[in-house]
Amino acid sequence: MTEVRALNVDDTLSDDIVVDDNRVVMDVEDVSVYYGDFRAVRDVHMPVREHEITAMIGPSGCGKSTMLRSLNRMNDLIEGARVEGRITYQGIDLYGPKVDPVEVRRRIGMVFQKPNPFPKSIEENITFGPRIAGVPKSEFPELVERSLRSAAIWDEVKDRLKDSALGLSGGQQQRLCIARAIATTPDVLLMDEPCSALDPIATGRIEDLMQQLKDDYTIVIVTHNMQQAARVSDRCAFFTTEIDATNDRRTGQLVEYDRTDKIFSNPADERTENYVTGRFG
């Protein structure tokens, strides 16, 4: 790693090689996800690298949420949902027979599209995850402050920790949900359109926050906002849908996965180019 950096300063190597230095923490190999016998998304290859923000973009219905929810076995909650192919975390097959989905979700946390704080106090929102994971109560005050600070919401709520989380604004609720997710100290944070219900100011704060969180976490974010993907992500996966000739249903697929600057400046696939330049038909 250091060697590559040194070479980079020397400016003798092209950028392409430099970026490959981060370790792959999650790997998606040849994955299709089904709801019953409907294949929602097919043939996805997408290594997720440590301390990077990986964005998934594409038109609505192309299977971004489906793919994201498969990464921490959230799709287990949907009856009939099924994953084919291999999704690994630290080299372990997440859909292996001995894997405990509860433990998976502790390591791979999730922030949802619509802010969904528990209808409890701000403090309890943070402490629920650690409490069930067996963290002693004595550590709670520090943990609450640290999590809320990391999510850049501490100053706004520090005097009302016992108040209901439902009294917060949408943007505050979403940052609380991020704080809740990082309170269990996961490795990877999955975010499904975390800003789609927020105004531009709140969105800006969450984007800034993601840049700070990158140092400690690996982030995978779904967004349908291309500017957002361009602003925040290091890598970008572009999905689209195509009609499956055999049953006339739309199946999502991965078109291109590459570094974000490449996707936005010099995409390999014409469909990507059409989408990112707004010429999507």
Added chain:
Amino acid sequence: MTLISPMVDKDKTAERVRARIESGGRDPKDIGFRWLMLATLLFSLLVLAVLVVDVVGDSWSVLSSRLGDFLANPLRSRSDEAGVFTGLRGTFWIGIFVICLSFPIGIGAAIYLEEYATDSWFTRLVDVNIRNLAGVPSVVYGILGFTIFVGLLDGPFGEDGAFGKTTVAGGLTLAVLSLPVVIITSAEAIRAVPQSLREAGYGVGATKWEVVRNHVLPYAAPGILTGTLLSLARALGEAAPLILVGAIRGRLGSNAGFFELGQLREQFTAMPILITEYATKPGDDWVPVTAAAIVILLLVVLGFNAVAVLLRNRFEAKREGK
């Protein structure tokens, strides 16, 4: 576009627009419907009011002159001595059975059906059957109670059900009777819990039980409570099944105190039985006695409902995080 007629009139002169906009919502159909709904509400309230006023009026001579006696005396055959003690006692213990058996079992079954069971032909069959059971006439539960509970309790010592016709049999029968309604209303309340709340719980690494215990049940609590307490109120008003499991319409052998556990293995009676008994006695002197007993039962049921409302408000306030 040209095929669609405009929804707003073409006439856009200032007076015309003003006249339409400031019409004050005077759509005759809308107004008519509103009055009709109000009339139905007033009608139900009126019927209820007439009943209450009538019963309370009839009962007044008893309740005002000898309330203490009336509460302390058992079922008697002289109208100036008759009371509700034994009936109240039986109804109390039957209520305990319903609360202790049908609430936990019913809520547990509802949790299983909604949160654990996968959607299969078997669970659908169970679901349909529970719904059907809720519609089975209460007499049928009486027959069931007689054959199963009375028969079982009668055990080796009894002949002709003399030992089995106890408070236990009555309590078990009404617990079973209220079970389907408890399951259905609890399942409905659990189904109404937003999926996003469950996802939030699973998202931070909670197990299914932790999600149910910490998030689903507290959220569903107001709905579960309302449903279960209403089913309790209904069970306490049932007479038919109790007659079949042998509730006594005359003097009871024992004189156990209100809270004595020993009476569970003895003959019993209950408020609806006692009311039926008083109501069918000949003579005008029984009218105030019957009415007074009805008032007492109404108060018991209202008491339960008041508790239900209070608890529900508390849970709801909690759910909103107050």
